[in-house]
Amino acid sequence: MAVYTELLFNNICGFVDTCFPVCRAILGEVRWRRLIRRFYRDWPLDTPWFREIPHQLVDYLTTAQIRQPLPAWLADLAHYEWAELAVDVMATSSPAHDPDGDLLHHPVALNPALLNLAYTWPVHRIGPDYRPRKAQPTYLAVYRDANDAVQFTQINAVTGRLLDLLTAMPTSGDAAIRQIAAELQHPAPEQLLGYGRALLEDLRRQGIILGTLA
Incomplete structure (x- = not known):
């Protein structure tokens, strides 16, 4: 035994x-x-x-x-390391989508092999040569690209909230960004839309967004 x-x-x-x-x-x-x-x-x-x-x-x-x-940050670091395996083995299928669709005015199609993560510690920097003493909120998108390779992208709280909204239900980029503007009580929502358009296109370029739902 x-x-x-x-x-x-x-x-x-x-x-x-x-x-x-x-x-x-x-x-x-x-x-x-x-x-x-x-x-x-x-x-x-x-x-x-x-x-x-x-x-x-x-x-x-x-x-x-x-x-x-x-270490206080060990659980966060372990989750960060596990995320690579989790995304790698996700059994997913891509939704029908238009890769060139208008992300502002049509429902956005997200990469289904995606984790939108928030940590208390800067887990992507922790290693034998760096062990943080103070907490630092950190946001990361972990996803599988078109070549089935797992990628990590550091994002910010606003981008993380955008991905949350797009994951929760099919919605257009315009609707999601306006909701964020309302939550932030942004004084000029139209300015935020300009920033949001560029952000959506960058997420599409990386493969985090696939396009718009067909």
């Missing part, structure tokens, strides 16, 4: 080590193995799929009371 237990633990290590290389490098091998041992012991792994184990580790870091001193 001890041999079987160790084999299973080593299999779990293989999956989490691959998914979280930065977390592992920062903690060091001893602290990382101690953390994974506690995860293996204390967390109810209720999935039969090995590829879902990294997400279970993210849930563990986010919700469990872990009796081990860990």
